[in-house]
Amino acid sequence: MTKMTIKTEGDTHVVVTRRFAASPEAVYRAHTEPTLVQKWLLGPDGWTMPVCINEARPGGKIRYEWTNGKGGGFYLTGEYLELVPFSRIVHIERMHLPNPCPDNHVVTTFTPDGTGTLMTMRMTLPDAKTRAAMLASGMEHGMEASYVRLETMI
Amino acid sequence: MPNLDAAFSALADPTRRAILARLALGEATVMELAQPFAMTQPAISRHLKVLESAGLIIRRVEGTKRPCRLAPDGITGVDQWLAMLRQALAKNYERLDEVLATMQPEERKDRP
Numbered sequence: 652m653t654k655m656t657i658k659t660e661g662d663t664h665v666v667v668t669r670r671f672a673a674s675p676e677a678v679y680r681a682h683t684e685p686t687l688v689q690k691w692l693l694g695p696d697g698w699t700m701p702v703c704i705n706e707a708r709p710g711g712k713i714r715y716e717w718t719n720g721k722g723g724g725f726y727l728t729g730e731y732l733e734l735v736p737f738s739r740i741v742h743i744e745r746m747h748l749p750n751p752c753p754d755n756h757v758v759t760t761f762t763p764d765g766t767g768t769l770m771t772m773r774m775t776l777p778d779a780k781t782r783a784a785m786l787a788s789g790m791e792h793g794m795e796a797s798y799v800r801l802e803t804m805i
Numbered sequence: 806m807p808n809l810d811a812a813f814s815a816l817a818d819p820t821r822r823a824i825l826a827r828l829a830l831g832e833a834t835v836m837e838l839a840q841p842f843a844m845t846q847p848a849i850s851r852h853l854k855v856l857e858s859a860g861l862i863i864r865r866v867e868g869t870k871r872p873c874r875l876a877p878d879g880i881t882g883v884d885q886w887l888a889m890l891r892q893a894l895a896k897n898y899e900r901l902d903e904v905l906a907t908m909q910p911e912e913r914k915d916r917p
Contacts, residue, residue, distance in 0.1 A: 655891070655894065655895050655898060657891055657894065662817065662819070667894065669898050671898075671901065671902065671905055672902070672905065672906075673905035673906075673908065677905050678901075678905065680908070681901055681904050681905060681908070687904055687908075690900065690903075690904045691897055691898075691900035691901040691903070691904050692897055693897065693900065694893050694896070694897060695893060695896070696896070779817035779818070780814060780817060782817065783810075783813035783814050783816065783817045
């Protein structure tokens, strides 16, 4: 149920799939209601999202700000293009590190899968170079989490 | 640690990924690499140069030939970074599992 896949597709796409033991409605809400988003969209352990603006309507704004509580932080802005409750979200987002990264066009679908939900998130970057940079920078943030987990395992 | 920006740019090209896949089978010369790609040797050489400066392959001199092989350090570095991205995402979704579990305990009980 919890298997995640991540793969690149063509030169500009990244596709992530994940199954959840909950209804499409619940998974959709967890992606669009700020108080729920703030509980899980955090990346590495130790990071929090003190600012979470999520206007789930076409043209609505997205703004997520993360901090590690030690002066480290970055933020993401975006806009919703299309929302089909509880099955499909289309939005554009960009990371600010703090300079804005190129736009990432994201189509997220939630389809019933047995008693759960299959989520498919298809990201489209402007070109192969940007995709490479995004994968590389995302990994920097992942690294800290790995080390934290490693410490707890030892 | 190799330069990951250079490594991922190098990997963004399908021909270069195919070259690496071929080299995973063992050392090869430019001529051997050019064969399956319907590309000229100079074109393949340019790709090899990108892979070499990204730290993904190593070339040695053998007479007039310069056979290539994978650079274990470079490839391991890329592998490790990909595994870390995967873990950060996986961690988010494990948290989401917990959020979802608290959202609908009633619904679940009602299910047969």
